[in-house]
Amino acid sequence: AKTRHFKWEVEYMYWSPDCIEHVVMGINGQFPGPTIRAKAGDTVVVELTNKLPTEGVVIHWHGIRQLGTPWADGTAFISQCAINSGETFHYRFKVDRAGTYFYHGHLGMQRSAGLYGSLLVDVAEGEKEPFHYDGEFNLLLSDWWHKSVHEQEVGLSSNPFRWIGEPQSLLINGRGQYNCSLAAQYSDTNSSQCKLRGNEQCAPQILHVRSNKTYRLRVASSTALASLNLAIGNHKMVVVEADGNYLQPFKVNDLDIYSGESYSVLITTNQDPSKNYWLSIGVRGRLPATPPGLTILNYQPTSASKFPTSPPPVTPPWNDYHHSKMFSKSIFALMGSPKPPTSYDRRISLLNTQNKIDGFTKWAINNVSLALPPTPYLGSIKYGLRNAFDQKSPPENFPDNYDVMRPPINPNSTTGSGVYMFGLNTTVDVILQNANALSDNVSEIHPWHLHGHDFWVLGYGEGKFSAKDEKKLNFKNPPLRNTAVIFPYGWTALRFVADNPGVWAFHCHIEPHLHMAKLLYKNRGR
Ligand code: C2O
Known part of the structure; x- marks a missing residue:
């Protein structure tokens, strides 16, 4: 096992998550923050310097159990004092188990401000996952408001109460489009077609695949509010992991994911390789006022700029709770997983x-x-x-x-x-x-x-x-x-x-x- 060192600076910076420039909370000039990748059993050390001019900060490692290291949990007023402006704090913890995790700010509404990133743990050297795949993609999902979190906070703690409303955009790996749509040509609403070169901060990260392979998609949701549903045109998904635990594999057309959850799904690229396909996320559980978040599954060597022949998959109706319950109730532990004690104290x-x-x-x-x-x-x-x-x-x-x-x-x-x-x-x-x-x-x-x-x-x-x-x-x-x-x-x-x-x-x-x-x-x- 290794010790992996990271030196991070948290700061405000200008960024265009959804093609509109705003101030976001970033790490080392990146939004979302850098991805931590480690192997099970490794020790992660993050030396975190607070470069926010007027506020404290902490980072929580969501899904990492912190066995024996409660001081590294990164919860303001619970495990530690906020790291003051200009100060540095060392987080040191073991990533004891493979899985898909993420990290985020845990003070005030700093997660909403954009303070989050992925934490991916591979199986230890010589170990194997209980499923096979040829390649993988990581999708960190979030929602984004144009109103600053400071304004949001003031509204929430005002009398009369002012609700933050629905997000302006849904982001996949910190990328969404507010003033245009990638799929405008399929819709009858008058949204305009995005003209992106691909190098913009808001341009989607295309998932490049080859035909007849199996890919693992790691999906985690750091949303502030939105419950999401993810679907890929023409492709079914086999759900195999949730929150760092293996599942009894089951097949779905679409996946519900709530804030704080993570999943791994396997897809097989067995569709017409001369076409591309949409990957779409949409809002569930609240009357949506946010357009779907989109990216493209590109079958190489087909050009990534070729439009999918059909519109993006449609999210199930927001209030179809039956659909969500059916999904939640199909999740079971993989055989051989630890069982609960038979009684409670x-x-x-x-x-x-x-x-x-x-x-x-x-x-x-x-x-x-x-x-x-x-x-x-x-x-x-x-x-x-x-x-x-x-x-x-x-x-x-x-x-x-x-x-x-x-x-x-x-x-x-x-x-x-x-x-x-x-x-x-x-x-x-x-x-x-x-x-x-x-x-x-x-x-x-x-x-x-x-x-x-x-x-x-x-x-x-x-x-x-x-x-x-x-x-x-x-x-x-x-x-x-x-x-x-x-x-x-x-x-x-x-x-x-x-x-x-x-x-x-x-x-x-x-x-x-x-x-x-x-x-x-x-x-x-x-
Ligand atoms: Cu206490 Cu991801 O949260």
Whole structure:
């Protein structure tokens, strides 16, 4: 195993992610940031210098469990203080397992500002993946706003509340097109055809393939808000990896991916090689107001500038939740993967609600909205600073008679900074419970992401979780993930073993939701 050193500088810079120039948060003059590529067992060292003139920064290594290195998790006010302007911090951690990961800022809305990049881990020397492929492509997906994150933040924390709205563009590897479309010629709307030479910052990265080969597409979503669906014209995909864990391979026409998730899919280039094909991403779960993100699958030696003969694949209707549920429910662990313990030591239920606190719109869990303390939890606990955060644990459930199908009767909630404490090696079940938001007939998708661990996704269901749902849970081959979605008005059941001492965030990966407070949890070794 090797140690891989990286020297990074985070800075604001001018960039044109969607052909319109804006300020983005970049690393070493690049957007997205440089890709980290390592082998399982390697140690990664990132020497991060903050060149932002007036704000702190941290970077979280999303999906890396940080076994024994909780100080390197990169969560502001949780694992560390923000790195001040002009300062340098060393992140040092082991990438213990092959897989598709990414990294991103974890302070304020710095992820939305463009602070993200890919982290790809290959199998260790001499090891093999449980599937074969001839080549691979990496697709890091994101969404992009023209409004600065500072303006977005002010709106979210104003009274009256101002929502950020839908993204202007969807980006693939930081590239999208706002003022034109790559596929205008197929559409009846009057978007204009892009005239790109290919060397622009917003020009799509074309996927050049040869005929009759198998390619691995690594797909990760760092979106601030959008749930996405990815499809490739004429090509089916075989899903083989999720969040660094191997899956029982299954075939799909299109792939749903929520913020914080990653997948590997295999495609076989068995279509007419004299043609090119669209790869398209579109918005799910919210009424889309954003055109699809596009690139081209180019069969060499066919010219990459030859247009596909048919229009880009159409994203399933945004509110076709049945389609999304069918996809989520077809994900199973590859045979031989670690199985969950057969029983739990502790079960907590987390009700997700939208609330009001002093007139401000917030998200809360069991009626408490997390307010991060100024002193990072990890240090407070290590040094026994008892006044640094609420010592009382947050509630472990919610009133039995809470009606998840209606807006809260009392919309008011409170803030708190307590954490759930788990004894080392306890098995914890978490029931994530969705509910109606503040307005009638609204319940949103929330992709929940756990730091420092993977969890088994035991099942999904409708309405309020109850005893009769128990027997629907999958203990045989549930997938291990670090992110799992709760569908509108539904529940999702997770199980994990608290085997990695530290303080770990567990939160909805939607950036404005996170920013509107909602985060939790845990600790305690030995
Ligand atoms: Cu990728 Cu705490 O998040």
